[in-house]
Amino acid sequence: MGSLDGRVALITGAGRGIGRQEALFFASEGAKVVVNDPGVTPEGTGGDPGVAEAVAREIRAAGGDAVANTDDVTDWDGARRMVETAVEAFGDLHVVVNNAAIQRRRALVNMTEDEFDAVLAVHLKGTFAVTRWAARHWRDQGNSSDRAVVNTVSASGLLMPGITQGNYAAAKAGVAALTTACAVELARYGVRVNAVSPSMARTRLTEGVPGMSDTPDGTFDPLHPALTAHVAACLAAPGCPLNGQVLAVRGTSVTLLNGWSAGKSVTKDGAPWTVTELSEAMTAFPRRDPLAEAAAMVGGSLGEGNRDTLLAMVDTMLTDPR
Ligand SMILES: NC(=O)c1ccc[n+]([C@@H]2O[C@H](COP(=O)([O-])OP(=O)(O)OC[C@H]3O[C@@H](n4cnc5c(N)ncnc54)[C@H](O)[C@@H]3O)[C@@H](O)[C@H]2O)c1
Known part of the structure; x- marks a missing residue:
């Protein structure tokens, strides 16, 4: 029996990196998964519908349940369609994992308006848009309970200044603030809202970061992006007591972050x-x-x-x- 048996989970940006690992792990724990990903470049341009479908197909090939969705989290109607996709395909929605990401690194003096807006749109507006449509569904459902939202933040913006990443750090700090606001507002609908803060997970976003070594052969890999998926699954599981919390994940170390304090x-x-x-x-x-x-x-x-x-x-x- 899996820890997510019978749960329906919508995971954004689930075609690659940490999101892909979350989709695969959630499915292996018994969840039915909506794999959302438009398959964009790390900067958020272009698109490849095959990216989400490949993950959904991998889950089905392993005996699980998954459908692909290629909507963009920054698109208001697209965010609504993701929620509808879950309900149409699997009859309900229990978990939203807001994971989609882009990066546009630039020193502040050179950063363009578009570079700032695009990053805020995917991380902050995207998290809001998908959560808002899911919350509407849960409110309208009237009898929902033990629903979960798992947001994704970063040490950049919370613990570190995010040098040449002012856009990304500001967006992630905003997502952390949104997490606590939503946790209080959505508790009345039976929804817990928490966040994971991955660190040093080997994905295309961390290529070239000092300390990211090559994939080890056969041994335990402390930089594997699946390690974040296990923590996200714990927050998504029914009966998890946490609400409004941010968990930093580095390897197998899970740390409760305290946030701003006086x-x-x-x-x-x-x-x-x-x-x-x-x-x-x-x-x-x-x-x-x-x-x-x-x-x-x-x-x-x-x-x-x-x-x-x-x-x-x-x-x-x-x-x-x-
Ligand atoms: N890798 C790390 O060590 C690390 C550290 C801190 C935070 N994070 C956070 O973890 C999350 C996953 O990052 P990752 O490293 O796996 O990145 P990644 O680039 O490997 O994957 C991100 C996915 O999001 C998708 N995406 C981008 N824009 C989208 C949009 N508008 N709508 C839907 N999907 C979209 C991309 O197509 C991509 O497949 C992000 O929120 C990131 O900020 C990662």
């Missing part, structure tokens, strides 16, 4: 601060260095002197004429 504060009684007074009072605040914090985060993969290594990488990225 730090030290200063207060003045009964009158507004003058600029001089507030500047003086704020000397009590610890001086934080986002670059040092980022270097500490990725320290293991950068080795000794990681702050200097990261500084050199940042310099190279920012002086790249792109």
Whole structure:
């Protein structure tokens, strides 16, 4: 008996990378899967309808249930069609995994409006659009319970500054905020909303990232994208108690993220601060260095002197004429 027996799951961006692994693993755990993917390039251009169909076919060949859908998560009507596809093909919808992704890396001073908008559209609007249509379905159903949404965020935007990835980091931080807002709003319809934050999973998006080694032969692979799928399945399973949480996944390590929290504060009684007074009072605040914090985060993969290594990488990225 599988942990997702009888569940119907819609997984966006399920044609490749982590989403593909989620589709295969969910199906192996007994879920019926809508494999959504328009098969675009890493930058979100072009399209190949065969990408989603290939995964659906692989699931069916292994004895599972799956249908392909090639809609774009940024398309409002497309997001509605994905939900309809699940209900028409399998009679219900229990789980949405918002996983679709594109990337357009660029230093802020060179980033175009389109590069910013396109990334926000896939990650943030796409997560909203698909969740919104699924939530409408669950609300209209009236008696739904134990439904689950699993969003996908990133260390970029939550734990790291996302250098040359301002668009991506902002989108992912937005998805984390949307996760907690939806968790509160949708609880009344029996829906839990959580997020996974993958890290160092070997996909086309992480090609060339320092620390990504080649696929090991035959041994356990801590960079395998399937490791995120197992965590997503746990959040999607009936009876999972978590709601409004973000789980960072690196290899087999699963860490509950705390999100923003209040730090030290200063207060003045009964009158507004003058600029001089507030500047003086704020000397009590610890001086934080986002670059040092980022270097500490990725320290293991950068080795000794990681702050200097990261500084050199940042310099190279920012002086790249792109
Ligand atoms: N790989 C990692 O280590 C890592 C780290 C942090 C976060 N993530 C997140 O994990 C998720 C999966 O990333 P991945 O590395 O597997 O990427 P990937 O590029 O391998 O797969 C993403 C898939 O999304 C699809 N897609 C793109 N635009 C779409 C759209 N508009 N509608 C529907 N599908 C669309 C693509 O066609 C592609 O098949 C993303 O949300 C990504 O931001 C990955």
